[in-house]
Amino acid sequence: MLDTGGVLPDLPLPATLDTRDGDLLLRRARRGDLDALVDLLADDPVSAARGDAGSPGDRPVSASALDAVLDTDGNDLLVVDQLSSPSGGPADVVGTLQLTRIPGMTRVGTTRLLVEAVRVRSDRRSAGIGAAMMRWVQHDAATALGTGLVQLTSDTARTDAHRFYERLGFAASHVGFKYRRG
Amino acid sequence: MLDTGGVLPDLPLPATLDTRDGDLLLRRARRGDLDALVDLLADDPVSAARGDAGSPGDRPVSASALDAVLDTDGNDLLVVDQLSSPSGGPADVVGTLQLTRIPGMTRVGTTRLLVEAVRVRSDRRSAGIGAAMMRWVQHDAATALGTGLVQLTSDTARTDAHRFYERLGFAASHVGFKYRRG
Numbered sequence: 601m602l603d604t605g606g607v608l609p610d611l612p613l614p615a616t617l618d619t620r621d622g623d624l625l626l627r628r629a630r631r632g633d634l635d636a637l638v639d640l641l642a643d644d645p646v647s648a649a650r651g652d653a654g655s656p657g658d659r660p661v662s663a664s665a666l667d668a669v670l671d672t673d674g675n676d677l678l679v680v681d682q683l684s685s686p687s688g689g690p691a692d693v694v695g696t697l698q699l700t701r702i703p704g705m706t707r708v709g710t711t712r713l714l715v716e717a718v719r720v721r722s723d724r725r726s727a728g729i730g731a732a733m734m735r736w737v738q739h740d741a742a743t744a745l746g747t748g749l750v751q752l753t754s755d756t757a758r759t760d761a762h763r764f765y766e767r768l769g770f771a772a773s774h775v776g777f778k779y780r781r782g
Numbered sequence: 783m784l785d786t787g788g789v790l791p792d793l794p795l796p797a798t799l800d801t802r803d804g805d806l807l808l809r810r811a812r813r814g815d816l817d818a819l820v821d822l823l824a825d826d827p828v829s830a831a832r833g834d835a836g837s838p839g840d841r842p843v844s845a846s847a848l849d850a851v852l853d854t855d856g857n858d859l860l861v862v863d864q865l866s867s868p869s870g871g872p873a874d875v876v877g878t879l880q881l882t883r884i885p886g887m888t889r890v891g892t893t894r895l896l897v898e899a900v901r902v903r904s905d906r907r908s909a910g911i912g913a914a915m916m917r918w919v920q921h922d923a924a925t926a927l928g929t930g931l932v933q934l935t936s937d938t939a940r941t942d943a944h945r946f947y948e949r950l951g952f953a954a955s956h957v958g959f960k961y962r963r964g
Contacts, residue, residue, distance in 0.1 A: 658891075668885035672856060675856075700896075704847060707834065708844070739963075750963065751961070752959050753956035754956060754957050755956055756954075773938060773959075774936060776933065776956025777935070777944075778931060778932070
């Protein structure tokens with residue numbers, strides 16, 4: 601098992617993102633990013649309410665889930681590193697998102713790029729990090745992967761996120777349904 | 783290249799669906815189902831308005847898309863056969879849906895089952911075929927694949943479909959955003 605996945609090998613990574621916080625590095629997640637990823641998910645009230653509270657007891661499940669994403673063809677988990685950490689220490693992970701490439705027959709055989717789990721660390725919001733990540737997905741990633749449609753769902757409670765996606769050119773054309781089993 | 787995919791090998795297929803039209807057979811799609819699948823997609827005004835009109839010129843693209851779905855790990859394309867065709871001829875394809883299994887770290891490492899392109903032939907609607915397909919996905923497929931969350935999006939214009947998914951226990955908890963590239 602390699603430390604790095606690379607299960608969407610055509611993605612042009614690593615990439616530099618130009619933001620108001622300076623240049624950030626977008627790269628594939630590694631198994632060593634587990635703690636940073638768990639912290640990022642817990643650093644969000646909607647996620648925390650769904651159980652992503654960063655509890656130590658959940659660590660083995662999160663580690664297995666990270667392994668599964670990194671080992672599953674057609675999926676890639678990305679992180680954004682803030683290179684010039686104010687503390688002068690190692691790079692800080694300040695953002696993440698997951699991509700899945702899905703072939704399909706509808707829309708005249710359009711391949712979809714599904715975006716899940718978009719997060720920016722709460723103390724780095726409003727610096728353009730999320731917009732830079734999403735523009736890279738909509739243009740660089742979608743072009744490299746040959747995906748004509750980029751899609752995602754956002755919890756109805758995230759009204760700020762809805763305006764954010766509409767500013768980026770996404771259409772709120774669908775209702776997102778979820779069914780939790782058992 | 784095999785004629786049959788089977789890229790979610792744990793799915794308990796073929797399966798019998800009990801509907802008001804009698805017992806139907808749910809099975810994996812094959813390359814030979816291309817014409818039936820193209821006809822099913824064209825037999826829907828929302829799809830047709832997005833370009834799925836069944837034009838002969840689109841046939842090569844649809845064939846390539848079917849190959850891609852059948853060859854991509856983590857995806858499966860299913861069809862429903864009406865075995866006792868009124869004409870006494872071969873089985874009729876009366877329904878279809880696509881499944882994608884997506885591992886992820888959110889919701890405490892919950893693996894998702896994404897449902898795309900759910901269609902029932904227009905002259906077979908209101909016979910419980912769609913409900914039988916979706917119940918199989920929510921229970922049989924989700925259990926076999928270990929996916930704790932089943933998710934899909936539905937065009938805001940499909941208000942009947944929204945009531946249908948809510949009756950099946952889905953929550954309309956999200957907004958579905960789409961971005962068409964280029």
